[in-house]
Amino acid sequence: HPKPVPARGKKSFDTTLKHKGKERRFFHEAKDFVVFSLGQYKIIMSMTIAEAKNLTDSIIQELGGYWPPLANLARLFEECGEISRAVNVRYGPKRVKAQEPLANLAEELGDALFALIVLANSADIDIEAAFCAAAEKYQRRDAQKIVHLEERD
Numbered sequence: 237h238p239k240p241v242p243a244r245g246k247k248s249f250d251t252t253l254k255h256k257g258k259e260r261r262f263f264h265e266a267k268d269f270v271v272f273s274l275g276q277y278k279i280i281m282s283m284t285i286a287e288a289k290n291l292t293d294s295i296i297q298e299l300g301g302y303w304p305p306l307a308n309l310a311r312l313f314e315e316c317g318e319i320s321r322a323v324n325v326r327y328g329p330k331r332v333k334a335q336e337p338l339a340n341l342a343e344e345l346g347d348a349l350f351a352l353i354v355l356a357n358s359a360d361i362d363i364e365a366a367f368c369a370a371a372e373k374y375q376r377r378d379a380q381k382i383v384h385l386e387e388r389d
Contacts, residue, residue: 285364292353308355315348 283291296302303311322339324330332338356363 285367288349289353289357289363292350293357296354296357302354302358305355305359308351308358312348312351312355315344315351318344319348 302308318339319341321330322341322344325332325339326341353363355361356366
């Protein structure tokens with residue numbers, strides 16, 4: 237695995253990706269980030285949710301635009317199936333065939349995250365606000381569980 241290289245002091249950089257044999261460059265603004273250097277390619281490894289949303293939008297627009305939300309949901313479910321398989325191979329009873337490559341759980345999680353952001357963007361949902369609301373909901377709900385447990389003691 238390549239080692240992460242901190243990109244200190246930089247506020248913007250280009251990302252080059254290959255798609256259908258063509259190289260495409262995406263300009264990205266970031267506050268703090270880490271990149272992997274893979275030859276001439278730099279892969280972003282840490283960014284805010286808003287930065288991930290903007291980069292995802294740039295990539296999708298460059299590749300021809302968004303599919304309808306229902307198609308993006310199907311893509312997300314496909315990625316979740318791949319996560320399930322990777323977890324089952326890694327932690328469960330599933331075994332791979334001799335010539336079959338092992339699934340990379342981190343890669344599958346990244347694919348699912350990308351598909352989730354694509355779905356949110358295609359449905360015009362602010363994924364950052366949705367995440368913050370969900371985190372607050374879980375925090376509030378878990379705080380209530382703790383109170384109820386303390387009352388039983």
